[in-house]
Amino acid sequence: MRLPLAAVVACVASFHVAAVSQADVASLTDAVNAVADARSLSAFHELLASEPHIAGTPGDARTVERLEKAFREMGLEVEIHRFHPYLSKPIAARLEIVGEETPEGPRRGVMALDLRERNLLEDPATAHPDLTWGWNAYSGSGDVTAEVVYANYGTRADFARLKELGVDVKGKIVLARYGGNFRGYKAKFAEEAGAVGLLIYTDPADTGFVKGPTWPEGGWSNDTCIQRGSLVTLPYPGDPLTPGVEATRDAARADPATIALPTIPVQPIGYAAAERILARMKGDEVRDEAWKGGVRQTYRYTGGSALQLRLEVKQERFVGETANVIATLRGAARPDEMVIVGCHHDAWCFGAADPLAGTMVLLESARSFADAARKGIRPDRTIVFAAWGAEEFGIIGSVEWVESRRKELERKAVAYVNLDMASMGERFGASASPSLRPSIERAIARATSPFTGGSLYEAWVANAKAPSSGASFGDMGGGSDHVGFWCHAGVPSCSVGGGGAPGNSYHSNYDTVAWYRKTVGEDYRSALMVTRACNAVTAEFANDPHVPISVGAILRDFVRLAREADDRRTKANLATSLAPLADRAGVLLARADRVDRNLAAAGAGNAETDALLRACTHAWLDDQGLPGRPWFRNRYAATDRYSGYAPSLLPLVAEAIEDRDDAALARAVAEYDAILTRMDTALGQLDR
Numbered sequence: 205m206r207l208p209l210a211a212v213v214a215c216v217a218s219f220h221v222a223a224v225s226q227a228d229v230a231s232l233t234d235a236v237n238a239v240a241d242a243r244s245l246s247a248f249h250e251l252l253a254s255e256p257h258i259a260g261t262p263g264d265a266r267t268v269e270r271l272e273k274a275f276r277e278m279g280l281e282v283e284i285h286r287f288h289p290y291l292s293k294p295i296a297a298r299l300e301i302v303g304e305e306t307p308e309g310p311r312r313g314v315m316a317l318d319l320r321e322r323n324l325l326e327d328p329a330t331a332h333p334d335l336t337w338g339w340n341a342y343s344g345s346g347d348v349t350a351e352v353v354y355a356n357y358g359t360r361a362d363f364a365r366l367k368e369l370g371v372d373v374k375g376k377i378v379l380a381r382y383g384g385n386f387r388g389y390k391a392k393f394a395e396e397a398g399a400v401g402l403l404i405y406t407d408p409a410d411t412g413f414v415k416g417p418t419w420p421e422g423g424w425s426n427d428t429c430i431q432r433g434s435l436v437t438l439p440y441p442g443d444p445l446t447p448g449v450e451a452t453r454d455a456a457r458a459d460p461a462t463i464a465l466p467t468i469p470v471q472p473i474g475y476a477a478a479e480r481i482l483a484r485m486k487g488d489e490v491r492d493e494a495w496k497g498g499v500r501q502t503y504r505y506t507g508g509s510a511l512q513l514r515l516e517v518k519q520e521r522f523v524g525e526t527a528n529v530i531a532t533l534r535g536a537a538r539p540d541e542m543v544i545v546g547c548h549h550d551a552w553c554f555g556a557a558d559p560l561a562g563t564m565v566l567l568e569s570a571r572s573f574a575d576a577a578r579k580g581i582r583p584d585r586t587i588v589f590a591a592w593g594a595e596e597f598g599i600i601g602s603v604e605w606v607e608s609r610r611k612e613l614e615r616k617a618v619a620y621v622n623l624d625m626a627s628m629g630e631r632f633g634a635s636a637s638p639s640l641r642p643s644i645e646r647a648i649a650r651a652t653s654p655f656t657g658g659s660l661y662e663a664w665v666a667n668a669k670a671p672s673s674g675a676s677f678g679d680m681g682g683g684s685d686h687v688g689f690w691c692h693a694g695v696p697s698c699s700v701g702g703g704g705a706p707g708n709s710y711h712s713n714y715d716t717v718a719w720y721r722k723t724v725g726e727d728y729r730s731a732l733m734v735t736r737a738c739n740a741v742t743a744e745f746a747n748d749p750h751v752p753i754s755v756g757a758i759l760r761d762f763v764r765l766a767r768e769a770d771d772r773r774t775k776a777n778l779a780t781s782l783a784p785l786a787d788r789a790g791v792l793l794a795r796a797d798r799v800d801r802n803l804a805a806a807g808a809g810n811a812e813t814d815a816l817l818r819a820c821t822h823a824w825l826d827d828q829g830l831p832g833r834p835w836f837r838n839r840y841a842a843t844d845r846y847s848g849y850a851p852s853l854l855p856l857v858a859e860a861i862e863d864r865d866d867a868a869l870a871r872a873v874a875e876y877d878a879i880l881t882r883m884d885t886a887l888g889q890l891d892r
């Protein structure tokens with residue numbers, strides 16, 4: 205919107221009375237990045253990785269205290285946001301081979317398989333008394349003895365393939381490998397197919413010796429490494445018993461018996477244990493190449509009737525208590541508006557990589573801004589630094605916080621930055637809601653890479669698949685704490701991070717500081733790089749004179765997604781074309797780009813412009829939510845229905861095409877057309 209200068213001044217005067225910016229974006233970025241320091245990151249890492257801290261345990265409570273103290277020492281306002289989620293804990297587990305086929309005929313006996321990582325002389329932390337055996341949260345409890353069926357990754361397609369081959373899963377224990385989808389769906393599909401138990405193992409082809417030297421010689425999973433993790437696959441993230449509302453102590457809770465959590469026992473194992481099973485299987489060899497993993501045995505679909513496994517899992521489910529630690533730095537000019545930077549603090553074990561490779565960046569970024577503020581350079585908008593609790597059980601802490609103040613966030617939050625596992629190597633990358641992408645590119649151009657000493661932006665572009673077309677972004681939609689902000693409250697979200705270190709300790713007892721330093725580096729340059737990126741991006745969001753929303757970037761991305769979806773719908777033989785939708789967005793795009801350019805040139809912002817910009821992101825929100833998933837209010841992105849980690853973009857369209865439902869697709873096209881109409885209206889006012 206181009207306003208006469210006098211009008212701009214008037215708006216600024218009336219809407220931002222105390223609006224005195226203490227620094228432009230570049231000076232703020234330089235000030236905070238002068239503070240960020242690798243030794244400080246290393247110290248935060250040691251502090252938070254000093255003991256195992258599963259949500260709801262005493263180690264978790266001590267981690268909350270450590271975070272509170274660290275934020276207070278920076279001079280930030282700190283709030284402990286306690287909540288009471290439905291959690292689970294392991295009571296007992298056993299896995300035995302109790303029968304096998306031998307040349308002399310079937311034999312009965314008992315061979316116990318290891319359910320815990322081998323302790324290592326090289327890493328004394330692995331013997332910590334609070335570490336657990338491998339377990340999957342919310343597993344059913346039970347004691348079953350049955351034959352075994354191999355189901356590859358246990359995806360929807362894998363179970364369909366078994367059915368097509370005539371392999372009956374009913375009454376069997378399924379052996380599936382990690383990868384391909386979220387583990388909770390492996391359990392869901394196994395249960396739906398009639399399995400009585402599920403074993404999930406780490407295959408060496410995916411993260412073990414096939415990839416490289418294993419821990420402790422190298423960073424990859426050794427044969428006893430076990431991936432823990434939650435199995436929850438409800439149609440909403442957050443506390444299983446309080447969808448849509450905060451899990452306070454006295455909240456009205458659903459009856460656990462009515463919540464679709466797994467009922468069969470589920471047990472994760474390492475590949476040494478899996479190999480002992482695979483070696484004894486007698487059925488048909490797998491024919492699909494994609495089903496063959498890296499264990500040095502023949503992969504077979506079935507074990508035969510003589511091979512009997514006994515699986516016992518005992519867990520307790522309970523309403524526990526944990527907390528988010530929320531630290532606030534008041535903005536100097538626009539204190540009512542906020543940028544939120546977050547990472548979870550809970551872990552399955554020590555969590556050196558997941559989440560602390562991000563949590564240490566959160567702390568160092570907070571220290572950077574707090575220090576600069578003490579020296580007189582304070583951001584314009586308020587910055588909230590949030591360490592989330594109970595993410596691992598189902599993105600609980602961040603979702604409860606969002607649910608407790610959704611309306612406020614819709615009005616006041618300009619962006620959310622997520623840092624889960626952020627510093628895992630040298631290779632810089634970012635994912636973002638489209639409206640934030642131009643801001644992030646501008647911000648990263650102000651940061652320096654500690655690896656090259658040169659521009660981080662140049663390093664980023666050089667990493668891209670097609671460097672000539674500039675920086676590339678991933679999509680936001682599943683798998684971490686941004687889901688509440690982006691998919692429920694519609695707050696544009698992003699994540700920045702470094703990857704590429706050769707190894708994997710994910711959710712295992714080997715995820716220790718020793719593993720991190722050997723695999724990612726002792727110099728904490730990756731964490732320093734990500735802190736500088738986080739600082740630059742946060743400074744940009746905090747001091748942009750306008751709400752940091754590029755309408756052009758939304759529409760450009762929409763055109764791309766609509767065209768991709770139209771290709772899929774052609775292949776699916778559906779009649780409803782998406783071309784008119786893409787064409788209409790293309791026409792709006794020219795106008796949106798002009799608005800973006802004019803706003804950048806105008807410099808100072810005003811409340812009316814900001815309201816119109818926000819209308820362009822709010823246009824995507826709908827209180828009805830998605831079919832069967834009312835919690836997912838954002839029509840732009842949701843979590844994929846069947847894989848869990850992956851985003852589903854333009855989910856109404858995507859799901860209609862997946863379901864080959866032409867009527868649903870026609871309704872979806874009409875809905876997206878209505879969203880474009882709302883954007884058109886806002887653009888019309890912005891482009892006067």
Ligand SMILES: [Zn+2]
Nearest residue numbers: 558559624625
């Ligand atoms: Zn994590």
